[in-house]
Amino acid sequence: MTVGSGSEARVPQVAPIVAQVLAARRGARRRFSATFAAIWLALIVVIGAGTWIASGADLEFVLVSGPVIVLQGAGITILVSALAIFFATILAVLGALGRLSTNPIPNAVASFYVSLFRGTPLLLQIYFIYFALPQLGIVLPAIPAGVAALSLNYGAYMTEIFRAGIQAVPPGQREAAEALGIPERLVMRRIVLPQAVRIVIPAIGNDFIAMLKDSALVSTITVHETLFMAQRIGRSAFEPIAALIIAGAVYWTLTIIFSFFQERLERRLARGDR
Amino acid sequence: MTASPLPDLGARPAPSGSGYEGTLPAHLGEVMVKLEGIEKYFGDNHVLRGVNLEVRQREAVMLIGRSGSGKTTLLRCINFLEEPTVGWVEVDGLRLQADPLQARSRQHQEQIRQMRLRAGMLFQDFNLFPHMSVLANCIEAPTRVRGIARDEAVSTAEGFLDKVGLLEKRDEYPARLSGGQKQRVAIARALCMEPKVLLFDEPTSALDPELIGEVLRVMEDLAHEGTTMIVVTHELHFAREAADRVVFMEDGVVIEEGPPEQMLDEPREEGTKRFLRRFLTP
Numbered sequence: 130m131t132v133g134s135g136s137e138a139r140v141p142q143v144a145p146i147v148a149q150v151l152a153a154r155r156g157a158r159r160r161f162s163a164t165f166a167a168i169w170l171a172l173i174v175v176i177g178a179g180t181w182i183a184s185g186a187d188l189e190f191v192l193v194s195g196p197v198i199v200l201q202g203a204g205i206t207i208l209v210s211a212l213a214i215f216f217a218t219i220l221a222v223l224g225a226l227g228r229l230s231t232n233p234i235p236n237a238v239a240s241f242y243v244s245l246f247r248g249t250p251l252l253l254q255i256y257f258i259y260f261a262l263p264q265l266g267i268v269l270p271a272i273p274a275g276v277a278a279l280s281l282n283y284g285a286y287m288t289e290i291f292r293a294g295i296q297a298v299p300p301g302q303r304e305a306a307e308a309l310g311i312p313e314r315l316v317m318r319r320i321v322l323p324q325a326v327r328i329v330i331p332a333i334g335n336d337f338i339a340m341l342k343d344s345a346l347v348s349t350i351t352v353h354e355t356l357f358m359a360q361r362i363g364r365s366a367f368e369p370i371a372a373l374i375i376a377g378a379v380y381w382t383l384t385i386i387f388s389f390f391q392e393r394l395e396r397r398l399a400r401g402d403r
Numbered sequence: 404m405t406a407s408p409l410p411d412l413g414a415r416p417a418p419s420g421s422g423y424e425g426t427l428p429a430h431l432g433e434v435m436v437k438l439e440g441i442e443k444y445f446g447d448n449h450v451l452r453g454v455n456l457e458v459r460q461r462e463a464v465m466l467i468g469r470s471g472s473g474k475t476t477l478l479r480c481i482n483f484l485e486e487p488t489v490g491w492v493e494v495d496g497l498r499l500q501a502d503p504l505q506a507r508s509r510q511h512q513e514q515i516r517q518m519r520l521r522a523g524m525l526f527q528d529f530n531l532f533p534h535m536s537v538l539a540n541c542i543e544a545p546t547r548v549r550g551i552a553r554d555e556a557v558s559t560a561e562g563f564l565d566k567v568g569l570l571e572k573r574d575e576y577p578a579r580l581s582g583g584q585k586q587r588v589a590i591a592r593a594l595c596m597e598p599k600v601l602l603f604d605e606p607t608s609a610l611d612p613e614l615i616g617e618v619l620r621v622m623e624d625l626a627h628e629g630t631t632m633i634v635v636t637h638e639l640h641f642a643r644e645a646a647d648r649v650v651f652m653e654d655g656v657v658i659e660e661g662p663p664e665q666m667l668d669e670p671r672e673e674g675t676k677r678f679l680r681r682f683l684t685p
Binding site: 231299301302304305306307308309310311312313315319320323324327 | 482520526528530531532533543547592593
Protein backbone atom coordinates (compact mmCIF):
# COMPACT_ATOMS: atom_id res chain seq x y z
CA MET A 130 0.00 0.00 0.00
CA THR A 131 1.36 3.42 -0.90
CA VAL A 132 1.56 6.40 1.37
CA GLY A 133 -1.15 8.13 -0.66
CA SER A 134 -3.70 5.38 -0.24
CA GLY A 135 -2.89 5.27 3.47
CA SER A 136 -3.98 8.88 3.96
CA GLU A 137 -7.05 8.25 1.83
CA ALA A 138 -7.91 5.33 4.02
CA ARG A 139 -8.09 7.65 7.00
CA VAL A 140 -10.69 9.89 5.41
CA PRO A 141 -13.78 7.70 5.93
CA GLN A 142 -12.89 7.30 9.61
CA VAL A 143 -12.97 11.05 10.32
CA ALA A 144 -16.58 11.67 9.39
CA PRO A 145 -18.11 9.32 11.98
CA ILE A 146 -15.89 10.79 14.69
CA VAL A 147 -17.00 14.31 13.83
CA ALA A 148 -20.61 13.16 13.81
CA GLN A 149 -20.16 11.42 17.15
CA VAL A 150 -18.60 14.52 18.69
CA LEU A 151 -21.46 16.68 17.43
CA ALA A 152 -24.04 14.19 18.68
CA ALA A 153 -22.38 14.02 22.07
CA ARG A 154 -22.36 17.79 22.30
CA ARG A 155 -26.03 17.97 21.32
CA GLY A 156 -26.84 15.33 23.91
CA ALA A 157 -24.97 17.22 26.63
CA ARG A 158 -26.81 20.40 25.75
CA ARG A 159 -30.16 18.61 25.86
CA ARG A 160 -29.38 17.02 29.23
CA PHE A 161 -28.35 20.42 30.58
CA SER A 162 -31.63 22.02 29.47
CA ALA A 163 -33.72 19.18 30.83
CA THR A 164 -32.04 19.25 34.24
CA PHE A 165 -32.22 23.04 34.30
CA ALA A 166 -35.97 23.04 33.61
CA ALA A 167 -36.61 20.21 36.07
CA ILE A 168 -34.89 22.07 38.89
CA TRP A 169 -36.79 25.26 38.18
CA LEU A 170 -40.04 23.31 38.17
CA ALA A 171 -39.16 21.49 41.39
CA LEU A 172 -38.23 24.74 43.15
CA ILE A 173 -41.46 26.40 42.03
CA VAL A 174 -43.48 23.44 43.31
CA VAL A 175 -41.66 23.42 46.66
CA ILE A 176 -41.85 27.18 47.15
CA GLY A 177 -45.43 27.25 45.91
CA ALA A 178 -46.54 24.45 48.23
CA GLY A 179 -44.67 25.99 51.16
CA THR A 180 -46.24 29.40 50.71
CA TRP A 181 -49.64 27.84 50.08
CA ILE A 182 -49.46 26.06 53.43
CA ALA A 183 -47.96 29.09 55.18
CA SER A 184 -50.70 31.39 53.92
CA GLY A 185 -53.50 28.97 54.72
CA ALA A 186 -55.34 30.40 51.77
CA ASP A 187 -58.33 28.78 50.32
CA LEU A 188 -58.69 28.23 46.60
CA GLU A 189 -61.80 30.35 46.36
CA PHE A 190 -59.99 33.48 47.55
CA VAL A 191 -57.19 32.99 45.03
CA LEU A 192 -59.58 32.36 42.16
CA VAL A 193 -61.91 35.24 43.01
CA SER A 194 -59.55 37.92 44.33
CA GLY A 195 -56.39 36.97 42.47
CA PRO A 196 -57.58 38.25 39.10
CA VAL A 197 -58.73 41.52 40.70
CA ILE A 198 -55.27 42.16 42.16
CA VAL A 199 -53.63 41.25 38.87
CA LEU A 200 -55.96 43.19 36.60
CA GLN A 201 -56.22 46.36 38.67
CA GLY A 202 -52.81 46.42 40.32
CA ALA A 203 -50.49 45.18 37.59
CA GLY A 204 -51.80 47.76 35.13
CA ILE A 205 -50.98 50.63 37.48
CA THR A 206 -47.60 49.07 38.34
CA ILE A 207 -46.70 48.91 34.65
CA LEU A 208 -48.02 52.42 34.02
CA VAL A 209 -46.10 53.95 36.93
CA SER A 210 -42.88 52.08 36.12
CA ALA A 211 -42.99 52.82 32.41
CA LEU A 212 -43.62 56.53 32.94
CA ALA A 213 -40.92 56.70 35.61
CA ILE A 214 -38.28 54.90 33.51
CA PHE A 215 -39.09 57.26 30.62
CA PHE A 216 -38.62 60.41 32.69
CA ALA A 217 -35.68 58.92 34.56
CA THR A 218 -33.92 58.28 31.25
CA ILE A 219 -34.41 61.91 30.18
CA LEU A 220 -33.14 63.12 33.56
CA ALA A 221 -30.20 60.73 33.34
CA VAL A 222 -29.09 61.94 29.90
CA LEU A 223 -29.32 65.56 31.02
CA GLY A 224 -27.62 64.69 34.30
CA ALA A 225 -24.79 62.86 32.54
CA LEU A 226 -24.21 65.76 30.14
CA GLY A 227 -24.14 68.06 33.16
CA ARG A 228 -21.73 65.85 35.07
CA LEU A 229 -19.39 65.81 32.07
CA SER A 230 -19.73 69.51 31.28
CA THR A 231 -16.74 71.80 31.60
CA ASN A 232 -19.17 74.56 32.51
CA PRO A 233 -19.36 74.70 36.32
CA ILE A 234 -23.06 75.60 36.44
CA PRO A 235 -24.60 72.48 34.84
CA ASN A 236 -21.83 70.41 36.39
CA ALA A 237 -22.63 71.60 39.91
CA VAL A 238 -26.39 71.31 39.44
CA ALA A 239 -26.09 67.77 38.07
CA SER A 240 -23.71 66.51 40.72
CA PHE A 241 -25.84 68.08 43.48
CA TYR A 242 -28.90 66.37 42.05
CA VAL A 243 -27.16 63.00 41.97
CA SER A 244 -25.80 63.44 45.48
CA LEU A 245 -29.16 64.44 46.98
CA PHE A 246 -31.30 61.79 45.32
CA ARG A 247 -28.84 58.97 45.79
CA GLY A 248 -28.16 60.09 49.32
CA THR A 249 -31.71 59.94 50.68
CA PRO A 250 -34.12 56.99 50.84
CA LEU A 251 -36.61 56.58 48.03
CA LEU A 252 -39.44 56.14 50.54
CA LEU A 253 -38.56 59.47 52.12
CA GLN A 254 -38.56 61.14 48.70
CA ILE A 255 -42.00 59.70 47.96
CA TYR A 256 -43.35 61.00 51.28
CA PHE A 257 -41.72 64.38 50.75
CA ILE A 258 -43.17 64.92 47.28
CA TYR A 259 -46.65 63.74 48.26
CA PHE A 260 -46.97 65.14 51.78
CA ALA A 261 -44.49 68.06 52.02
CA LEU A 262 -44.67 69.74 48.63
CA PRO A 263 -48.35 70.70 49.16
CA GLN A 264 -47.09 72.90 52.02
CA LEU A 265 -45.23 74.87 49.34
CA GLY A 266 -48.36 75.04 47.22
CA ILE A 267 -47.33 72.21 44.89
CA VAL A 268 -50.09 69.62 45.07
CA LEU A 269 -49.54 66.47 43.02
CA PRO A 270 -52.09 63.66 42.84
CA ALA A 271 -50.84 60.28 44.02
CA ILE A 272 -49.78 58.79 40.68
CA PRO A 273 -47.88 61.86 39.40
CA ALA A 274 -46.23 62.23 42.80
CA GLY A 275 -45.15 58.58 42.75
CA VAL A 276 -43.89 58.83 39.18
CA ALA A 277 -42.00 62.04 40.05
CA ALA A 278 -40.28 60.45 43.05
CA LEU A 279 -39.33 57.28 41.17
CA SER A 280 -38.09 59.30 38.16
CA LEU A 281 -35.96 61.62 40.26
CA ASN A 282 -34.49 58.79 42.31
CA TYR A 283 -33.74 56.46 39.42
CA GLY A 284 -32.68 59.38 37.24
CA ALA A 285 -29.91 60.06 39.75
CA TYR A 286 -28.64 56.47 39.64
CA MET A 287 -28.97 56.33 35.87
CA THR A 288 -27.09 59.61 35.51
CA GLU A 289 -24.02 57.79 36.69
CA ILE A 290 -24.72 54.90 34.32
CA PHE A 291 -25.04 57.25 31.35
CA ARG A 292 -21.96 59.19 32.41
CA ALA A 293 -19.94 55.99 32.48
CA GLY A 294 -21.49 54.92 29.16
CA ILE A 295 -20.55 58.18 27.46
CA GLN A 296 -17.04 57.91 28.82
CA ALA A 297 -16.81 54.33 27.60
CA VAL A 298 -17.22 55.41 23.97
CA PRO A 299 -13.67 55.35 22.57
CA PRO A 300 -12.19 58.87 22.33
CA GLY A 301 -11.27 58.19 18.71
CA GLN A 302 -14.97 58.31 17.83
CA ARG A 303 -15.27 61.87 19.01
CA GLU A 304 -11.99 62.82 17.34
CA ALA A 305 -13.05 61.33 14.02
CA ALA A 306 -16.33 63.23 14.16
CA GLU A 307 -14.63 66.48 15.10
CA ALA A 308 -12.05 65.97 12.36
CA LEU A 309 -14.96 65.84 9.89
CA GLY A 310 -16.00 69.28 11.10
CA ILE A 311 -19.12 68.06 12.91
CA PRO A 312 -20.04 70.61 15.59
CA GLU A 313 -19.76 69.56 19.23
CA ARG A 314 -23.49 69.31 19.87
CA LEU A 315 -24.02 67.02 16.89
CA VAL A 316 -20.99 64.93 17.82
CA MET A 317 -22.68 64.16 21.12
CA ARG A 318 -26.13 63.56 19.68
CA ARG A 319 -25.27 61.63 16.55
CA ILE A 320 -22.02 59.85 17.36
CA VAL A 321 -21.41 59.53 21.11
CA LEU A 322 -24.89 59.12 22.63
CA PRO A 323 -26.10 56.37 20.27
CA GLN A 324 -23.02 54.34 21.13
CA ALA A 325 -23.35 55.13 24.83
CA VAL A 326 -26.98 53.96 24.81
CA ARG A 327 -25.92 50.55 23.53
CA ILE A 328 -23.33 50.30 26.24
CA VAL A 329 -25.80 51.16 29.01
CA ILE A 330 -28.82 49.10 27.84
CA PRO A 331 -28.03 46.14 30.14
CA ALA A 332 -27.59 48.42 33.14
CA ILE A 333 -30.75 50.39 32.32
CA GLY A 334 -32.68 47.14 31.97
CA ASN A 335 -31.42 46.11 35.35
CA ASP A 336 -32.61 49.41 36.80
CA PHE A 337 -35.99 49.00 35.17
CA ILE A 338 -36.42 45.63 36.83
CA ALA A 339 -35.45 47.19 40.16
CA MET A 340 -37.92 49.99 39.55
CA LEU A 341 -40.77 47.59 38.76
CA LYS A 342 -40.44 46.34 42.32
CA ASP A 343 -39.60 49.67 43.97
CA SER A 344 -42.79 51.02 42.47
CA ALA A 345 -44.48 49.05 45.27
CA LEU A 346 -43.34 51.83 47.60
CA VAL A 347 -45.85 54.22 46.06
CA SER A 348 -48.57 52.05 47.60
CA THR A 349 -47.80 54.08 50.74
CA ILE A 350 -49.26 57.19 49.11
CA THR A 351 -52.45 55.42 48.02
CA VAL A 352 -51.52 54.63 44.43
CA HIS A 353 -53.68 51.65 43.55
CA GLU A 354 -50.83 49.50 42.26
CA THR A 355 -50.26 45.79 42.83
CA LEU A 356 -49.12 45.81 46.43
CA PHE A 357 -51.77 48.34 47.45
CA MET A 358 -54.53 46.26 45.91
CA ALA A 359 -53.17 43.09 47.48
CA GLN A 360 -53.10 44.65 50.93
CA ARG A 361 -56.57 46.12 50.63
CA ILE A 362 -58.23 42.99 49.25
CA GLY A 363 -56.24 40.73 51.57
CA ARG A 364 -57.30 42.68 54.63
CA SER A 365 -60.98 42.75 53.80
CA ALA A 366 -61.02 39.03 52.99
CA PHE A 367 -58.89 38.08 56.02
CA GLU A 368 -56.33 36.54 53.64
CA PRO A 369 -53.39 38.98 53.96
CA ILE A 370 -50.61 36.45 53.36
CA ALA A 371 -52.24 34.88 50.32
CA ALA A 372 -52.80 38.32 48.82
CA LEU A 373 -49.16 39.22 49.34
CA ILE A 374 -48.08 36.01 47.64
CA ILE A 375 -50.27 36.82 44.67
CA ALA A 376 -48.68 40.29 44.52
CA GLY A 377 -45.23 38.70 44.66
CA ALA A 378 -46.13 36.43 41.78
CA VAL A 379 -47.27 39.46 39.77
CA TYR A 380 -43.96 41.30 40.25
CA TRP A 381 -41.96 38.21 39.48
CA THR A 382 -43.93 37.50 36.31
CA LEU A 383 -43.55 41.09 35.16
CA THR A 384 -39.79 40.98 35.59
CA ILE A 385 -39.56 37.69 33.72
CA ILE A 386 -41.53 39.12 30.83
CA PHE A 387 -39.42 42.27 30.83
CA SER A 388 -36.14 40.33 30.98
CA PHE A 389 -37.23 38.44 27.90
CA PHE A 390 -37.79 41.64 25.92
CA GLN A 391 -34.61 43.18 27.26
CA GLU A 392 -32.58 40.25 25.98
CA ARG A 393 -34.13 40.58 22.56
CA LEU A 394 -33.46 44.32 22.49
CA GLU A 395 -29.83 43.80 23.45
CA ARG A 396 -29.41 41.25 20.72
CA ARG A 397 -30.92 43.62 18.16
CA LEU A 398 -28.79 46.57 19.23
CA ALA A 399 -25.66 44.44 19.09
CA ARG A 400 -26.24 43.86 15.39
CA GLY A 401 -23.72 46.44 14.24
CA ASP A 402 -21.07 45.14 16.60
CA ARG A 403 -20.64 41.76 14.99
CA MET B 404 -8.95 53.57 -11.40
CA THR B 405 -7.83 56.15 -13.92
CA ALA B 406 -5.19 58.55 -12.73
CA SER B 407 -5.80 61.94 -14.24
CA PRO B 408 -2.55 63.36 -15.58
CA LEU B 409 -0.93 65.93 -13.34
CA PRO B 410 -0.65 69.45 -14.72
CA ASP B 411 2.74 70.70 -15.84
CA LEU B 412 3.30 74.17 -14.52
CA GLY B 413 6.82 74.28 -15.89
CA ALA B 414 10.16 74.51 -14.22
CA ARG B 415 10.26 77.19 -11.56
CA PRO B 416 12.96 78.00 -9.07
CA ALA B 417 12.10 76.47 -5.68
CA PRO B 418 11.40 79.23 -3.17
CA SER B 419 12.95 78.96 0.25
CA GLY B 420 10.68 77.14 2.63
CA SER B 421 9.35 74.88 -0.10
CA GLY B 422 11.65 72.07 1.01
CA TYR B 423 13.18 71.71 -2.45
CA GLU B 424 16.49 72.83 -3.86
CA GLY B 425 16.88 74.14 -7.39
CA THR B 426 13.58 73.71 -9.17
CA LEU B 427 10.13 72.92 -7.90
CA PRO B 428 8.47 69.73 -9.22
CA ALA B 429 6.43 70.81 -12.20
CA HIS B 430 3.04 69.67 -10.94
CA LEU B 431 3.06 71.54 -7.62
CA GLY B 432 0.72 74.48 -7.23
CA GLU B 433 0.48 77.26 -4.70
CA VAL B 434 1.15 76.81 -0.98
CA MET B 435 -1.81 74.92 0.52
CA VAL B 436 -0.62 74.25 4.06
CA LYS B 437 1.76 76.46 5.95
CA LEU B 438 2.96 75.83 9.48
CA GLU B 439 4.94 78.55 11.19
CA GLY B 440 6.87 78.18 14.40
CA ILE B 441 4.72 75.37 15.77
CA GLU B 442 5.60 74.51 19.35
CA LYS B 443 3.75 72.06 21.51
CA TYR B 444 4.13 71.24 25.16
CA PHE B 445 2.37 68.34 26.88
CA GLY B 446 2.79 69.60 30.41
CA ASP B 447 6.55 70.01 30.75
CA ASN B 448 7.23 67.78 27.79
CA HIS B 449 8.39 69.89 24.84
CA VAL B 450 7.31 67.71 21.91
CA LEU B 451 7.41 70.22 19.05
CA ARG B 452 10.19 72.79 19.09
CA GLY B 453 9.42 75.29 16.39
CA VAL B 454 8.37 73.48 13.23
CA ASN B 455 8.01 75.28 9.91
CA LEU B 456 6.52 73.37 7.01
CA GLU B 457 5.00 74.31 3.68
CA VAL B 458 2.98 71.91 1.59
CA ARG B 459 1.88 72.85 -1.89
CA GLN B 460 -1.20 71.99 -3.84
CA ARG B 461 -0.96 68.43 -5.31
CA GLU B 462 2.07 67.68 -3.15
CA ALA B 463 2.39 64.41 -1.22
CA VAL B 464 4.56 64.85 1.84
CA MET B 465 5.59 61.93 4.02
CA LEU B 466 6.62 62.57 7.60
CA ILE B 467 9.06 59.98 8.90
CA GLY B 468 10.96 59.63 12.13
CA ARG B 469 11.19 57.53 15.24
CA SER B 470 8.12 57.23 17.48
CA GLY B 471 8.18 60.10 19.91
CA SER B 472 9.78 62.42 17.36
CA GLY B 473 6.61 64.52 17.22
CA LYS B 474 5.40 63.68 13.72
CA THR B 475 1.94 62.54 14.79
CA THR B 476 1.57 65.51 17.11
CA LEU B 477 2.55 67.83 14.26
CA LEU B 478 -0.08 66.27 12.02
CA ARG B 479 -2.72 66.62 14.73
CA CYS B 480 -1.77 70.26 15.20
CA ILE B 481 -2.76 71.00 11.59
CA ASN B 482 -6.45 70.34 12.26
CA PHE B 483 -6.18 71.33 15.91
CA LEU B 484 -6.99 67.92 17.34
CA GLU B 485 -4.03 69.10 19.38
CA GLU B 486 -4.00 72.82 19.96
CA PRO B 487 -0.41 73.99 19.38
CA THR B 488 1.05 75.91 22.29
CA VAL B 489 2.52 78.52 19.96
CA GLY B 490 2.45 79.04 16.22
CA TRP B 491 0.40 79.68 13.12
CA VAL B 492 -1.43 77.19 10.95
CA GLU B 493 -2.65 78.11 7.49
CA VAL B 494 -4.69 75.84 5.25
CA ASP B 495 -6.05 77.06 1.92
CA GLY B 496 -5.93 80.69 2.96
CA LEU B 497 -7.46 80.23 6.42
CA ARG B 498 -4.85 81.39 8.89
CA LEU B 499 -5.25 80.56 12.55
CA GLN B 500 -2.99 81.31 15.45
CA ALA B 501 -2.61 78.80 18.23
CA ASP B 502 -4.34 80.15 21.29
CA PRO B 503 -4.44 77.55 24.05
CA LEU B 504 -5.76 80.12 26.54
CA GLN B 505 -8.81 80.80 24.38
CA ALA B 506 -9.13 77.29 23.06
CA ARG B 507 -12.67 76.90 24.40
CA SER B 508 -13.97 80.22 23.11
CA ARG B 509 -16.80 79.93 20.66
CA GLN B 510 -15.08 81.97 17.98
CA HIS B 511 -11.86 79.96 18.16
CA GLN B 512 -13.80 76.70 18.10
CA GLU B 513 -15.66 77.81 15.01
CA GLN B 514 -12.41 78.73 13.25
CA ILE B 515 -10.98 75.35 14.18
CA ARG B 516 -14.07 73.74 12.67
CA GLN B 517 -13.52 75.68 9.46
CA MET B 518 -9.92 74.45 9.47
CA ARG B 519 -11.14 70.87 9.85
CA LEU B 520 -13.44 71.24 6.87
CA ARG B 521 -10.31 71.98 4.81
CA ALA B 522 -8.21 69.16 6.26
CA GLY B 523 -9.59 65.62 6.27
CA MET B 524 -7.94 63.15 8.61
CA LEU B 525 -7.34 59.41 8.61
CA PHE B 526 -6.50 57.61 11.80
CA GLN B 527 -4.42 54.62 12.73
CA ASP B 528 -7.48 52.78 14.01
CA PHE B 529 -9.90 54.05 11.35
CA ASN B 530 -12.58 55.30 13.77
CA LEU B 531 -15.52 54.44 11.57
CA PHE B 532 -18.80 55.01 13.37
CA PRO B 533 -19.79 51.45 14.35
CA HIS B 534 -23.50 52.20 14.70
CA MET B 535 -23.80 53.42 11.11
CA SER B 536 -23.59 51.58 7.82
CA VAL B 537 -20.71 52.30 5.48
CA LEU B 538 -22.88 54.65 3.43
CA ALA B 539 -24.22 56.41 6.53
CA ASN B 540 -20.64 56.93 7.71
CA CYS B 541 -19.90 58.65 4.41
CA ILE B 542 -22.94 60.92 4.22
CA GLU B 543 -23.19 61.89 7.89
CA ALA B 544 -20.92 64.94 7.73
CA PRO B 545 -21.82 66.08 4.20
CA THR B 546 -25.54 66.15 4.99
CA ARG B 547 -25.33 67.43 8.56
CA VAL B 548 -22.41 69.83 8.24
CA ARG B 549 -22.25 70.90 4.61
CA GLY B 550 -26.03 70.81 4.26
CA ILE B 551 -25.85 68.75 1.07
CA ALA B 552 -29.10 67.07 0.01
CA ARG B 553 -29.22 63.38 0.87
CA ASP B 554 -29.52 62.14 -2.71
CA GLU B 555 -26.55 64.18 -3.80
CA ALA B 556 -24.48 63.09 -0.79
CA VAL B 557 -25.35 59.46 -1.50
CA SER B 558 -24.24 59.64 -5.12
CA THR B 559 -21.01 61.43 -4.13
CA ALA B 560 -20.39 58.79 -1.47
CA GLU B 561 -21.07 55.97 -3.91
CA GLY B 562 -18.56 57.53 -6.27
CA PHE B 563 -15.84 57.58 -3.63
CA LEU B 564 -16.72 54.11 -2.32
CA ASP B 565 -16.36 52.88 -5.87
CA LYS B 566 -13.02 54.65 -6.08
CA VAL B 567 -11.72 52.76 -3.03
CA GLY B 568 -13.25 49.56 -4.42
CA LEU B 569 -15.93 49.06 -1.77
CA LEU B 570 -19.17 50.14 -3.39
CA GLU B 571 -20.66 46.68 -2.82
CA LYS B 572 -20.14 47.14 0.94
CA ARG B 573 -22.24 50.29 1.13
CA ASP B 574 -24.92 48.75 3.37
CA GLU B 575 -22.57 46.75 5.62
CA TYR B 576 -21.73 47.77 9.14
CA PRO B 577 -18.06 48.47 9.91
CA ALA B 578 -17.77 45.43 12.17
CA ARG B 579 -18.26 43.23 9.11
CA LEU B 580 -15.26 44.74 7.30
CA SER B 581 -11.58 43.84 7.45
CA GLY B 582 -9.12 46.42 8.74
CA GLY B 583 -7.99 47.30 5.24
CA GLN B 584 -11.58 47.74 4.11
CA LYS B 585 -12.33 49.92 7.13
CA GLN B 586 -9.44 52.23 6.33
CA ARG B 587 -10.53 52.45 2.71
CA VAL B 588 -14.05 53.38 3.83
CA ALA B 589 -12.50 55.97 6.14
CA ILE B 590 -10.66 57.42 3.15
CA ALA B 591 -13.92 57.57 1.18
CA ARG B 592 -15.63 59.19 4.16
CA ALA B 593 -12.93 61.86 4.33
CA LEU B 594 -13.06 62.45 0.56
CA CYS B 595 -16.82 63.01 0.72
CA MET B 596 -16.16 66.28 2.56
CA GLU B 597 -13.98 67.39 -0.35
CA PRO B 598 -11.11 68.58 1.82
CA LYS B 599 -8.19 70.60 0.47
CA VAL B 600 -5.65 68.34 2.10
CA LEU B 601 -5.74 64.83 3.56
CA LEU B 602 -3.83 64.09 6.75
CA PHE B 603 -2.90 60.44 7.30
CA ASP B 604 -1.79 59.40 10.77
CA GLU B 605 0.00 56.07 10.36
CA PRO B 606 -2.92 54.70 8.35
CA THR B 607 -1.52 51.17 8.03
CA SER B 608 0.06 50.66 11.46
CA ALA B 609 -2.93 48.79 12.87
CA LEU B 610 -3.31 46.50 9.87
CA ASP B 611 -2.31 42.90 9.37
CA PRO B 612 0.61 42.81 6.91
CA GLU B 613 -1.45 41.30 4.11
CA LEU B 614 -3.98 44.14 4.30
CA ILE B 615 -1.50 47.01 4.13
CA GLY B 616 -1.12 46.86 0.36
CA GLU B 617 -4.75 47.58 -0.49
CA VAL B 618 -4.71 50.76 1.59
CA LEU B 619 -1.36 51.95 0.26
CA ARG B 620 -2.59 51.36 -3.30
CA VAL B 621 -5.56 53.66 -2.74
CA MET B 622 -3.28 56.28 -1.19
CA GLU B 623 -0.81 55.98 -4.03
CA ASP B 624 -3.58 56.54 -6.56
CA LEU B 625 -4.68 59.61 -4.66
CA ALA B 626 -1.13 60.95 -4.64
CA HIS B 627 -0.71 60.33 -8.36
CA GLU B 628 -3.99 62.10 -9.06
CA GLY B 629 -2.69 65.17 -7.32
CA THR B 630 -4.41 64.97 -3.94
CA THR B 631 -2.59 67.18 -1.49
CA MET B 632 -1.61 64.93 1.38
CA ILE B 633 0.55 64.76 4.46
CA VAL B 634 1.27 61.24 5.65
CA VAL B 635 2.89 60.08 8.85
CA THR B 636 4.21 56.67 7.94
CA HIS B 637 6.76 53.97 8.58
CA GLU B 638 6.28 52.51 5.10
CA LEU B 639 9.44 53.73 3.42
CA HIS B 640 8.78 51.80 0.21
CA PHE B 641 5.50 53.58 -0.04
CA ALA B 642 7.18 56.92 0.59
CA ARG B 643 9.56 56.21 -2.26
CA GLU B 644 6.69 55.37 -4.63
CA ALA B 645 4.22 58.05 -3.74
CA ALA B 646 5.96 60.96 -2.03
CA ASP B 647 7.00 64.17 -3.67
CA ARG B 648 8.93 65.04 -0.56
CA VAL B 649 10.02 63.21 2.57
CA VAL B 650 10.41 65.08 5.84
CA PHE B 651 12.49 63.57 8.63
CA MET B 652 11.72 64.69 12.17
CA GLU B 653 13.64 64.11 15.37
CA ASP B 654 13.09 65.50 18.86
CA GLY B 655 10.34 67.84 17.73
CA VAL B 656 12.13 69.53 14.85
CA VAL B 657 12.51 68.92 11.13
CA ILE B 658 16.04 67.64 10.60
CA GLU B 659 16.06 67.14 6.88
CA GLU B 660 13.69 67.20 3.94
CA GLY B 661 13.81 66.56 0.24
CA PRO B 662 12.69 64.28 -2.61
CA PRO B 663 12.42 60.62 -1.58
CA GLU B 664 15.41 59.37 -3.57
CA GLN B 665 17.67 61.91 -1.96
CA MET B 666 16.24 61.38 1.53
CA LEU B 667 16.19 57.60 1.48
CA ASP B 668 19.33 56.88 -0.59
CA GLU B 669 21.73 59.66 0.25
CA PRO B 670 20.64 61.44 3.41
CA ARG B 671 22.98 64.18 4.56
CA GLU B 672 22.15 64.56 8.20
CA GLU B 673 23.56 62.17 10.76
CA GLY B 674 20.14 61.75 12.41
CA THR B 675 18.50 60.72 9.15
CA LYS B 676 21.28 58.24 8.39
CA ARG B 677 21.01 56.72 11.85
CA PHE B 678 17.24 56.37 11.55
CA LEU B 679 17.41 54.79 8.11
CA ARG B 680 20.19 52.40 9.15
CA ARG B 681 18.16 51.12 12.03
CA PHE B 682 15.02 51.02 9.94
CA LEU B 683 16.39 49.26 6.90
CA THR B 684 18.46 46.67 8.78
CA PRO B 685 16.18 45.38 11.49
